[in-house]
Amino acid sequence: MQGYLRSDGRKGIRNVVAVVYLVECAHHVARRITAGLEEDVHLIGFGGCYPNDYAAMMLERLTTHPNVGAVLLVSLGCEGFDRAELARKVAASGRPVETLVIQQRGGTRTTIEAGRAWVEEARARIAATPRVPMGVDELVVGTICGGSDSTSGISANPAVGRAFEQLVDAGAVTIFEETGELIGCEHVMAERAITPELGQELVGAVEKAERYYRTLGHGSFAAGNAEGGLTTIEEKSLGAYAKSGTGPIHGVIKPGDIPDHGGLYLLDVIPDGEVRFGFPNINDNAEAAELMACGAHMILFTTGRGSVVGSAISPIIKICGNPETYARMADDMDVNAGRILHREATIAEVGDEIFGLVQRVAAGELSASEAMGHQEFVLTYKTFEPIGPACLPLAAPNLPVPPTTSA
Amino acid sequence: MSGATDPRLLQLAEGDNVLITTMSIPAGEELLVDGHAVELASAVSLGFKVAATDLEEGTVAVRFGMPIGRTTTAVSRGDVVHTHNLESLYLHTHARGEE
Numbered sequence: 001m002q003g004y005l006r007s008d009g010r011k012g013i014r015n016v017v018a019v020v021y022l023v024e025c026a027h028h029v030a031r032r033i034t035a036g037l038e039e040d041v042h043l044i045g046f047g048g049c050y051p052n053d054y055a056a057m058m059l060e061r062l063t064t065h066p067n068v069g070a071v072l073l074v075s076l077g078c079e080g081f082d083r084a085e086l087a088r089k090v091a092a093s094g095r096p097v098e099t100l101v102i103q104q105r106g107g108t109r110t111t112i113e114a115g116r117a118w119v120e121e122a123r124a125r126i127a128a129t130p131r132v133p134m135g136v137d138e139l140v141v142g143t144i145c146g147g148s149d150s151t152s153g154i155s156a157n158p159a160v161g162r163a164f165e166q167l168v169d170a171g172a173v174t175i176f177e178e179t180g181e182l183i184g185c186e187h188v189m190a191e192r193a194i195t196p197e198l199g200q201e202l203v204g205a206v207e208k209a210e211r212y213y214r215t216l217g218h219g220s221f222a223a224g225n226a227e228g229g230l231t232t233i234e235e236k237s238l239g240a241y242a243k244s245g246t247g248p249i250h251g252v253i254k255p256g257d258i259p260d261h262g263g264l265y266l267l268d269v270i271p272d273g274e275v276r277f278g279f280p281n282i283n284d285n286a287e288a289a290e291l292m293a294c295g296a297h298m299i300l301f302t303t304g305r306g307s308v309v310g311s312a313i314s315p316i317i318k319i320c321g322n323p324e325t326y327a328r329m330a331d332d333m334d335v336n337a338g339r340i341l342h343r344e345a346t347i348a349e350v351g352d353e354i355f356g357l358v359q360r361v362a363a364g365e366l367s368a369s370e371a372m373g374h375q376e377f378v379l380t381y382k383t384f385e386p387i388g389p390a391c392l393p394l395a396a397p398n399l400p401v402p403p404t405t406s407a
Numbered sequence: 408m409s410g411a412t413d414p415r416l417l418q419l420a421e422g423d424n425v426l427i428t429t430m431s432i433p434a435g436e437e438l439l440v441d442g443h444a445v446e447l448a449s450a451v452s453l454g455f456k457v458a459a460t461d462l463e464e465g466t467v468a469v470r471f472g473m474p475i476g477r478t479t480t481a482v483s484r485g486d487v488v489h490t491h492n493l494e495s496l497y498l499h500t501h502a503r504g505e506e
Contacts, residue, residue, distance in 0.1 A: 150427060150454030153471070154419065183497050184473065210497060219498035226502050229427075229454040231488070232495035235475035304454070324431070324453055341429050341453075 001363045003134030004069065007094035011134045012066035013297045013362045014040075016313060017122050019072045019115070020059060021045030022086075023079035029108055030074040033115035041119055042312035044289075044377045051080040054382040057256045061293035063090045063097075067313050069126035070096040072118055074111070077103030096122050137171025137262055139362060142291030142299045142314075143243045144177065146284035149228020149304030149322055153239020155350070156302035156321030156337040161245030162351025163300065163358065164264060168247055173259045175294055176244045177267035177287055179209040180220035180280065184234030185241040189266075192249045197390035201252045205268040215275045224305045228322075243302065252391040254384050255290040261394040267294060268387075277381040285309055285376045288316065298361055300354065308332045310374025315367045317357060319350075334368050408459055410442020416457060420472040425456040425488050427470070438485060445485030456488040468493055 003011025017040065021030035024047035034041045044062055046055045063071045063086065071090045075083045083099055090097040098118050105111040143160050145152055164174045182189060186206035190199035213219045219233035230236045250263030259265050269290055270280050281287050288299055288311045298315045301307065304322040306329045320326040323338030330336075335354055339345035361367055408418055416426040416438065426440070434450045441459055451457065456470070462482040467474045476493040486492070490500055 150456070154417075154427065154454075184475075188473075213498055217499070218501040219495070221498075221500055223501065223503035226490055226500060229452060229456065229489070231456070231490050231493045232476040232500055233498050234473070234495060235470060238471060238473045238475065322453065 001134050001136075001359060002131040003138065004066070004129045005132045006066050008064070010066040010295070011132065011138055012068070013364070014067040014313070014315070015069040015126055015129055016067060017041045017070045017072065017119055017126070018063055018068045018313065019043050019074065019119065020063060022073060022075045022081040022083055023047065023049050025076040025079065026074045026102060029102055029111050029115070032112045033072065033074065033119060037119065038373055038375065040123065042375055044312050044379070046081065046379045048381060049079045051082065052381045054255070054384055055379055056082060056086065058289065058293050058379055059086055060089050061256050062289070062313060064093045064095070065292055065313055066295070067297060068095065069129055070122035072115060072122070073097070073099040074115065075099060075101045077101045096125055134362070135171070136167065136359060139167065139358070140173040140175070140259075140295040140297050141167055141358060142175045142177070142267075142288075142294070142296035143302070144284055144287050144291070144299055145181070145240050145243060145302045146309065147303040147305035147307040148225055148230065148236060148239060150230050150239075151321040151338065151341055152302055152304040153242050154321065155340040155347075156304070156319045157239050157242035158347045159335075159337045159340065159350035159354060160243045160300050160302055160319060162347055163354035164243070165245040165247050166351065166355045167358065168262060168264055171262040173262055173265065173295070175253070175265045175267050175291055175296060177269050177291060178220060178240065178281070179205045179266070179268050179270050180213050181233070181240040182206050182237050183210050183219065184237045189241065189244075189249065192247070194248050194250055195390065195393045198249070198251065198393055201388060201391050202249065202266060205252055205266065205270070208272075209270045212270050212275055212280060216279065228305050250394055252387060253294060254387050255382075256293045257387060258295040259392070259395075263394065267291065271382045272385040273383055276383065280382070282380055283378060285311060285378045286380060288314070289377060289379055298358065300358070302337070306332065308369065308374065309376045310367070310369030310372070312375040312377045315361055315370045316374070317354070317361060317367045318369060319354060332368055332372075408441045411439050412441055413438045416440065418459065419470060422472065423469050424459050424462060424466070425468050425470050426459050428453055428455050428457065440485050443484055447485065449487060451487050458482045458484050458486050458488050460484050
């Protein structure tokens with residue numbers, strides 16, 4: 001396995017040009033710049049016209065993600081996003097970066113032309129990025145469940161949990177998330193924390209999620225979950241929780257925090273403070289973006305109903321827990337964990353299969369969603385406070401990249 | 408659960424009072440649940456829950472050893488357990504209309 005070496009010492013498993021719209025009004029121009037080049041030119045962005053510290057931090061983390069080799073910012077011109085500051089941060093990371101302001105460039109056509117010319121040149125430049133040996137202990141792997149049903153918690157999720165245990169044993173960083181889908185599991189989970197103080201932080205994070213969702217009127221529970229046999233949020237949680245395996249929990253992080261020790265981390269995705277800006281994560285890709293902002297090179301995505309999404313920047317590996325769904329949608333799936341339900345494979349065997357696939361995708365093999373060109377991406381408004389001192393017992397006194405620096 | 412049970416029904420942990428179906432089963436089939444023969448009143452899809460025993464209204468349903476909600480009506484052994492007879496101990500479950 002080899003990685004693309006970046007100036008901060010991290011290594012990427014992909015080397016893409018990120019084209020970034022800084023407001024919805026620049027989205028079309030940015031998309032046309034990427035047209036036909038999507039294999040290694042990925043589109044991300046923020047739709048809002050008004051500035052938000054979280055969104056600025058997210059785009060900084062994503063444009064300096066190890067899988068990204070060069071960055072083109074596309075601005076309409078009058079939006080509130082601090083484009084100069086983002087460009088400075090990307091430049092400081094040693095990556096080629098350019099900013100195109102549509103209102104200064106003469107409009108849609110001329111900006112698309114300029115953008116495509118820059119991207120072509122950038123691709124040629126980053127093709128020379130040095131590749132160096134990379135170990136499993138340098139990987140950051142996230143997990144999400146999406147389109148869950150009753151089978152997810154029996155087959156796909158415990159198999160991912162098993163793969164997570166193997167990754168942690170090999171020294172990798174693993175991240176599970178969606179505290180709103182751990183409601184009911186908080187006290188069992190807290191017993192796995194490496195310190196009692198961290199255990200309290202885990203419970204606090206889930207309690208915050210419950211308060212938040214209570215204000216919104218219902219849990220992180222889609223109609224399809226019930227159609228797939230899940231009845232309550234705590235039943236869904238019990239299944240989602242299985243993705244974390246059974247090993248010790250080493251920390252709680254928030255979007256943009258990048259763990260500096262191998263281990264298992266919970267990503268707290270629920271905004272701090274009073275409820276504002278609406279739903280915490282409006283869909284699965286909002287969670288994928290946050291995992292990537294924490295450094296995830298790839299994401300293990302479990303599904304029962306049959307999600308098809310992929311992601312820009314970091315490949316998504318699809319693990320299907322429901323054998324009937326797998327039979328209908330095999331093209332979209334990387335792993336058939338439904339075999340566990342039919343007693344054709346054990347959780348340990350499917351866990352081994354996932355662990356092997358993680359290493360092959362890290363080495364360059366395309367996942368199913370990646371090969372089909374899926375690059376969904378979404379980023380919305382949020383507010384976070386920095387994590388408390390008990391959240392990362394293993395961390396050095398100063399986090400290498402504290403979450404508030406971009407505020 | 409000590410009695411014989413249909414192999415299509417899975418008890419995830421000792422003491423669970425709901426069982427999980429490992430494949431879809433049509434309505435009218437007779438199932439053996441803990442040594443008792445019951446007729447399935449409605450079709451049940453893969454992954455859904457069936458009561459392992461008679462449950463009074465207000466009973467906490469247990470799956471994989473964890474509480475997953477409280478029954479809102481009396482439930483008979485072999486009945487499907489879902490949103491029509493089980494509610495969350497935490498947050499209301501949102502559903503969409505029939506298609």
